[in-house]
Amino acid sequence: MTRRPGAWPFLAPALLVLGAVQLYPTLAVVWLSLERRIPVFGVAEFVGLANYRFLLQDPRFWQALVTTAYFTLVSVGLELLWGGGIALLLHRRRRLRGLLLAGFLLPWALPGVVSAKMFEWLLYPDGGLVNSLLGAAGGPAGINWLGDPAWAIHAVILADAWRTTPFVLLLVLAGLELIPPEVHEAAAVDGAGRWRSFVHVTLPLLAPVLVVTLLIRTIDALRVFDVIYVLTGGGPAGTTETLTVYAYRIFFGTLQFGYGATLAVATLLAALLLAGGYLWLVAPATRPAAEGA
Amino acid sequence: MGRRRSRLFADLTLALLLAATALPFLWQLLTSFKPEADLLRLPPFLPxxxxxxxxxxxxxxxxxxxxxxxxxxxxxxxxxxxxGVGALAAYPLARLPLRGRGLWLAGILGASLLPVIALVSPLYLGIRLLGLRDTWLALIVPYLALSLPLTVWLLTAFLREVPREVEEAARLDGCSRFGILWRILLPLAAPGLFSTGVIVFVFNWNEFLLALTFTATDASRTVPVALALFPGIHEIPWGDLAAASIVVSLPPLALILGFHRWVIRGLTLGVLGRR
Structure with a gap:
């Protein structure tokens, strides 16, 4: 019986590629973070934890961490409300369903860079659509959306949430369709109104899908790069600089690969911690769904 | 009466939400058809x-x-x-007796949680060492690797849906394992293969961070980077940028909207494990 070794030739190419391009770099970046490394000048010396000591006292790192957390929280929250709301409206609707879904899906197909360029033009201070409409309505004139620290972070959040909401919408809608209609009929028979039925029946049954959706979107928002790099470049005054944007600037702006790697490891740890937290949540949450399937 | 009114309300809300969703794109589309001189003069909003x-x-x-x-x-x-690589890996994960199947799947999927910024510097050093900077290969290999977790995951789910009896018959006819995968399973799972391909192609088309780092000239620069670096000589050329945005968005838009049923099915099956 030579059944077991039979699987390896099939798995080998994938494992080789994942090992070379995902596993090896992940280990190498940890090693790099223990070095002072400036490739163009041939500098490479082991410095132990010096980069990490610097990291803990680096105000720019802490600000990037706070910015990343704020970006992630608000962006994912918006997507959940906006995408979830649309999903509830589309649920059990048959008329024009395909057309509506395709329309709502549109932003998700676009490159992040395109989304950034669109919002840059919409928000352009002199002659952009938003300020022109505000002016016509007698609102405040000439707001510099991307140049004003209070507005800029929200502008990049909007540009990102606009593009990623369809993903949330799709998954929540699929989750809603998995709930058998009889459950709601039973709740109605028991005298539950629509709101109570939503809170006590729909939400708990939707919970596993929501957790998976939130996990994917949170990790994605945490490592955001394109929208911010193109829209604000991290400015004004560093107020939209997230961990990935900061690390990128240290890598390829100042060529300090050692400290850049330290920032990258910090981002990696944040992602792993969050994923771990979600999985811990998911463990009890998926059980009823697995039984129901 | 109440029912009809609430349906009308839902229709209106949906129409408003759809308009809000489409607005940034429509505005870019209108802008792309306006002569440069008319751009900053609003109203009129239509060209x-x-x-x-x-x-x-x-x-x-x-x-x-x-x-x-x-x-x-x-x-x-x-x-x-x-x-190709994904289908090979998905076959044993879906069909062959394999110890620790769940762990393998979790490990492969877990790779997609790694932030790209953590991979970029060692990959950059490796690409420089091999003299591959600014070549197609410098992006093809990383894109292959970044696509694999989702591809393996989706194809495993699609292969599981093929009834086992088909496979048994082929085995009795003396077909090898590779033959079973190539001649029996993959043709039957072709719609799944296609929707996976569409999703992965669009993700790669839109990728920015690696493309920005590993390309240097027109020899390998991809569209998101070309758009981000689009030259403006005096002022920002909004009309040109709008036209360029539309042009580079057309391939992913056509794929996603054209095949949206398949994409949705693939995504919900892959992410939620059911359809």
């Missing part, structure tokens, strides 16, 4: 004179047309490779 001069400008601009060629080539090759 008074429709013009295709912006499209003419960006399409003769070598940076963009070469970038379209690079993106098409790189993403097509990476997607086909991912489907």
């Amino acid at each position: 008074e004179r429709w013009s295709i001069e912006n499209y003419a400008t960006v399409l003769v601009h070598p940076g963009l047309s070469l970038a379209l060629l690079n993106s098409t080539g790189i993403c097509l090759i990476a997607t086909l490779l991912a489907l």
